[in-house]
Amino acid sequence: MQFGIFTVGDVTPDPTNGRTPSEHERIKAMVTLALKAEEVGLDVFATGEHHNPPFVPSSPTTMLGYVAARTERLVLSTSTTLITTNDPVKIAEDYAMLQHLADGRVDLMMGRGNTGPVYPWFGQDIRQGIPLAIENYGLLHKLWRTEVVDWEGHFRTPLQGFTSTPRPLDGVPPFVWHGSIRSPEIAEQAAYYGDGFFHNNIFWPQEHTRKMVGLYRQRYAHYGHGAPEQAIVGLGGQVFMRHNSQDAVREFRPYFDNAPVYGHGPSLEEFTEQTPLTVGSPQQVIERTLGFRETVGDYQRQLFLMDHAGLPLKTVLEQLDLLGEEVVPVLRKEFASLRPAGVPETAPAHPATTRKESA
Amino acid sequence: MKLVVVSAGLSSPSSTRLLADRLAASAAGRLRQAGATAEIEVEVEVEVEVEVVELRDLALDIAKHLVTGFPPPALGAALGAVADADGLIAVTPVFNASYSGLFKSFFDLVDPDALTGTPVLLAATGGTARHSLVLDHALRPLFAHLRAPTVPTAVYAASEDWGSRGPGADGHADGLAARIDRAAGELAGLMAARPGMGTAGAGRDNGIPDVVPFEQQLARLGG
Numbered sequence: 081m082q083f084g085i086f087t088v089g090d091v092t093p094d095p096t097n098g099r100t101p102s103e104h105e106r107i108k109a110m111v112t113l114a115l116k117a118e119e120v121g122l123d124v125f126a127t128g129e130h131h132n133p134p135f136v137p138s139s140p141t142t143m144l145g146y147v148a149a150r151t152e153r154l155v156l157s158t159s160t161t162l163i164t165t166n167d168p169v170k171i172a173e174d175y176a177m178l179q180h181l182a183d184g185r186v187d188l189m190m191g192r193g194n195t196g197p198v199y200p201w202f203g204q205d206i207r208q209g210i211p212l213a214i215e216n217y218g219l220l221h222k223l224w225r226t227e228v229v230d231w232e233g234h235f236r237t238p239l240q241g242f243t244s245t246p247r248p249l250d251g252v253p254p255f256v257w258h259g260s261i262r263s264p265e266i267a268e269q270a271a272y273y274g275d276g277f278f279h280n281n282i283f284w285p286q287e288h289t290r291k292m293v294g295l296y297r298q299r300y301a302h303y304g305h306g307a308p309e310q311a312i313v314g315l316g317g318q319v320f321m322r323h324n325s326q327d328a329v330r331e332f333r334p335y336f337d338n339a340p341v342y343g344h345g346p347s348l349e350e351f352t353e354q355t356p357l358t359v360g361s362p363q364q365v366i367e368r369t370l371g372f373r374e375t376v377g378d379y380q381r382q383l384f385l386m387d388h389a390g391l392p393l394k395t396v397l398e399q400l401d402l403l404g405e406e407v408v409p410v411l412r413k414e415f416a417s418l419r420p421a422g423v424p425e426t427a428p429a430h431p432a433t434t435r436k437e438s439a
Numbered sequence: 440m441k442l443v444v445v446s447a448g449l450s451s452p453s454s455t456r457l458l459a460d461r462l463a464a465s466a467a468g469r470l471r472q473a474g475a476t477a478e479i480e481v482e483v484e485v486e487v488e489v490e491v492v493e494l495r496d497l498a499l500d501i502a503k504h505l506v507t508g509f510p511p512p513a514l515g516a517a518l519g520a521v522a523d524a525d526g527l528i529a530v531t532p533v534f535n536a537s538y539s540g541l542f543k544s545f546f547d548l549v550d551p552d553a554l555t556g557t558p559v560l561l562a563a564t565g566g567t568a569r570h571s572l573v574l575d576h577a578l579r580p581l582f583a584h585l586r587a588p589t590v591p592t593a594v595y596a597a598s599e600d601w602g603s604r605g606p607g608a609d610g611h612a613d614g615l616a617a618r619i620d621r622a623a624g625e626l627a628g629l630m631a632a633r634p635g636m637g638t639a640g641a642g643r644d645n646g647i648p649d650v651v652p653f654e655q656q657l658a659r660l661g662g
Binding site: 298 | 512
C-alpha cells in the first residue's frame with residue numbers, strides 16, 4: 081500500500097491572522113512539503129492542476145520535475161491532470177519527459193476539472209466533459225503505446241504519421257489513475273483500460289464512495305483484467321492531528337469554519353461524522369483510515385490532503401511528521417496483515433524503479 | 440402507492456401546510472376510492488402512503504447541501520422520498536411575487552431526472568389573491584423544466600379563501616374546497632394511470648450506479 085499527500089495548491093488567507101502567502105511562498109511551500117513527504121517516509125506526492133486564482137499549480141510537470149531532482153524514492157503524481165482541456169499530445173510528451181527525468185517515479189491521475197470558464201479559456205465546452213475525457217484519453221493511451229500514430233477525432237486536429245517524443249521510459253508508459261467523484265462513466269473508463277480508479281472521497285459521505293468503487297471493481301472484472309478485489313483503488317483523506325484530540329479540534333476549527341470548500345456550512349462535528357475528515361489524535365486517524373478498507377475493500381493508495389484552507393507551512397510540516405512517524409507505519413503494518421494473497425499491494429510500479437531498488 | 444407532499448410554509452402552524460394536508464387527504468382518498476371501485480379481475484387494495492416533507496425542518500440542511508454538495512442524512516431522505524414518489528404535491532407560500540427561496544432551493548437540490556414523469560399538483564398560499572398567477576408563471580415552468588407533468592388545476596389559497604364558502608371570493612371561481620377536490624382528483628387520475636404505478640423507485644438503488652458500457656461511450660463519439 082502506498083501513502084502520500086495531495087495538494088490543491090490554493091492560496092488562502094490564514095483565518096487566524098488574516099495573512100495571505102504570496103504565490104511564490106505557496107509554490108515554494110508545496111515543494112517543501114513534497115521533500116518533507118519523502119523525508120518522513122511517505123511514498124507519493126501529487127499536485128493538482130488549476131488555471132485560475134487562487135490556485136498556483138498550473139504547470140505540474142515543471143514542479144514535479146524540480147521535485148524529482150531533489151528526491152530519490154518519492155513517486156510523483158497528479159491530482160488531477162486535466163484530460164479535458166489539455167492537449168493529449170502535450171500530456172503524452174510532458175509526462176514521458178518527466179518519467180525519464182524521474183527514472184520512472186511517475187504516475188498520473190486523470191480528471192475533468194469542474195471550473196466552468198477553464199473549458200472555454202482552453203477552447204473547449206464543459207458540456208462535452210465526458211466525451212472529451214473519453215476521446216482525449218484514448219489518444220493519450222495510443223500515443224504512449226504506438227510509435228507512429230494516425231488518428232482522427234472530434235476535439236483536436238487529426239494526426240498523420242505522428243510520433244510522440246520522448247517515448248515512455250523503457251517503452252513502459254506511466255501508470256494512470258482516473259479520478260472522479262460522481263461520474264460512473266469514468267469508473268467505467270478506468271475499468272475498461274485496467275487502469276486505477278481514485279475516488280476523492282474527502283468531501284463526500286462514504287456510502288457514495290462505496291458505490292463508485294463497487295462499480296469500478298465489478299467492471300474491471302467484466303473487462304477481464306482480474307478479479308474485482310484485484311482492481312487498483314485509491315482514496316483521498318483529510319486529517320488534522322494533535323496528540324490530544326481536543327487540541328486538534330481547537331486548533332483546526334477556525335481553518336475548517338473558513339475553508340474555501342465547506343466553510344460557513346456544516347459544523348466541524350457534522351462534517352467529520354458525514355465525511356472522511358478526521359480531526360483528532362494519530363490513533364483516531366489510524367482507526368478512521370482502516371475503516372476505509374471496510375467500505376471499499378483492500379486498496380492500493382491513500383493520499384491525504386494536508387495543506388489547504390490557509391494552514392501555515394510550519395503547522396503542515398508538523399502534521400507530516402505525525403503522519404510519517406506515528407500514523408503511516410501502523411497503517412502499513414495493519415493493511416499488510418489484512419490484505420489477502422492475490423490482491424496487489426500497490427499500483428504497478430515502473431520497472432526502472434524496482435531495478436533501482438534491487439541494485 | 441406513494442404520495443409525497445412538499446410544504447414550504449415557514450410558520451407553525453402554517454396555512455401552507457394546512458393547504459398541503461387538505462390536498463393530500465383529498466388525493467389519498469380519491470386513490471383509495473379508485474382502487475376500491477376499479478374493474479379488475481383480481482381485487483387489489485390500493486395502499487396509499489403519504490409522506491410530508493416540511494422544508495422548514497430542513498432549512499439548515501438545505502443551506503449545508505448548497506455549500507458542501509451533499510445532503511445531510513435527513514435531507515438525503517427527503518430528496519430520496521421525492522425521487523421515489525408516484526405523485527407529488529408541492530405547496531409554497533408566495534414571497535415577493537414568486538415561490539419562496541426555500542422552496543426553490545429545495546428543488547434546486549432535486550436531481551434533474553428525479554421527477555421525470557412524476558405527476559405534480561401545484562399549490563400556493565398568499566395574503567391576497569392578486570398573486571395567484573404565480574402558480575402558472577413561476578411554479579409551472581419550474582416543473583416543466585424537471586419534466587414533471589403538472590395537473591391542470593393548481594390551487595391558490597389566499598387568506599380570504601379560508602373564510603369563504605361556496606363560490607370563490609370573486610364570485611366566479613369555485614370555492615377553495617371545490618378547487619382542492621378537483622385538483623386532487625386530477626392528480627389521483629394521473630397517478631393511477633401512470634405505467635408501472637406503485638413501483639416507482641423499485642430497484643432504483645441496488646448499491647451500484649447504472650453505467651453506459653464503454654463501447655457505447657466510444658460509439659457515441661463516432662458519427
